[in-house]
Amino acid sequence: MVAPLKVGIAGLGTVGAEVVRLIETQARTLSARSGRAVRVVAVTARSKAKKRRIDLRGIDWVESPLALANDPRIDCFVELMGGSGEPALSAIEAALKSGKSVVTANKALIAKHGLRLAKAAEKHGGALNYEAAVGAAIPVIKTLREGLSGTGVNRVYGILNGTCNYILTRMEQEGLSFAECLKDAQRLGYAEANPSFDVDGHDTAQKLAILASLAFGTKVAQSAVYVEGISSIAPEDLRAAEELGYRVKLLGVAVRTSKGIEQRVHPTMVPKSSSIAQVMGVTNAVTIDGEGIPPITLVGPGAGGAATASAVVADIADVARGIRAKPFGRPVDRLRPTKKAPMERHEGGYYIRLMARDLPGTIAKIATRLAKEKISLESVMQRHPDGMEAANKTSPVPVILITYATSEDAVYRALEAVQRDKVISGRPQVIRIEKN
Ligand code: HSE
Helix, strand or coil, X not given: CCCCEEEEEECCCHHHHHHHHHHHHCHXXXXXXXXXXXXXXXXXXXXXXXXXXXCCCXXXXXXXXXXXXXXXXXXXXXXXXXXXXXXXXXXXXXXXXXXXXXXXXXXXXXXXXXXXXXXXXXXXXXXXXXXXXXXXXXXXXXXXXXXXXXXCEEEEEEECCHHHHHHHHHHHHHCCCHHHHHHHHHHCCCXXXXXHHHHCCHHXXXXXXXXXXXXXXXXXXXXXXXXXXXXXXXXXXXXXXXXXXXXEEEEEEEEEECCEEEEEEEEEEEECCCCHHXXXXXXXXXXXXXCCCCCEEEEEECCCHHHHHHHHHHHHHHHHHCCCCCCCCCCHHXXXXXXXXXXXXXXXXXXXXXXXXXXCCHHHHHHHHHHHCCCCEEEEXXXXXXXXXXXXXXXXXXXXXXXXXXXXXXXXXXXXXXXXXXXXXXEEEEEEECCC
């Protein structure tokens, strides 16, 4: 008989409580699949008095995360407190240094301190599993780290933030404002405590940095990620995208280029026919372009207690099975430094929305500036906004341009020249296009 795996859980919020429940209700399946029983023997959380709908009888209450991490009764320390620093960092480090395995759902901590923790795991022989940190229930870490260990990856991209996808979906489908949709996302519990973390793209950036490291064998470097959020997206962009055969999604994209590895998070126009464009609401999706094989797209719930707990328990099952994968797929000292490709040299198609003066020669002037930068246009659309009198020539009208592939600095040089020509008002809206 193999002894049960003894688990200690730090953090009993929505996810922690769900993990305790799942280990209890799935006990037989877990033990059949892992070859040994899994038992929660001790827990810790901020408040012991808080009402939780789980049965903690028979489970010890420990005073602090650090005490739990150092508790000799446990084999596996599960960190579900969150936060990119203390107390999670010291507790995880202590657990690893005492040879325990660690399971965490903490993307911020892995993005920031993942290498240091991975080193400790390697040195002391424990596992450091963090499947729930990216895409919750979607097994994307395992896919990159283990499933594709024999395949080179050229690009990994996806919808990694449920809140942003929920907001963009509702704005598109119901014509609602950004603010209204954000409020609903918060009410439904998708958004982070500080919604700027979601809508300004930082949550996606942390997840992307982790995926890029696994995909390209480079050191996790959140600072190498270019980040733009979705707050500038207007309903007219979503309407124009629809007419032009695109949808707007907040994508995290990591791609190997001749100038290095591009890691970028920004609103992106994706062809309506692509797999990623079909992903609606809070759902997440990740596409991996592997060498010599067609793209793999994984779609599923990227947030919420049950989805996150599903991945956490799967990670615990791996510890029970005795699997000790290298946290970043290869030893930390074999990870290469990240060579950041400069964003100004990014190449791709662009959606540009300008508010142009409705006078003879305006389009000609814009086209001349673009031609000077060798930017070729795939389509041009000018439209009077709904309800505007045709005779009212004083108000600017939206002009929408779709470019063929060009470089980012050429686009911005051309648009600066257009602004100097005084044929447009306000700032141009620019959205990058990602082809599949
Ligand atoms: N706030 C995140 C999201 C939760 O909206 O996807 C999961 O990281």
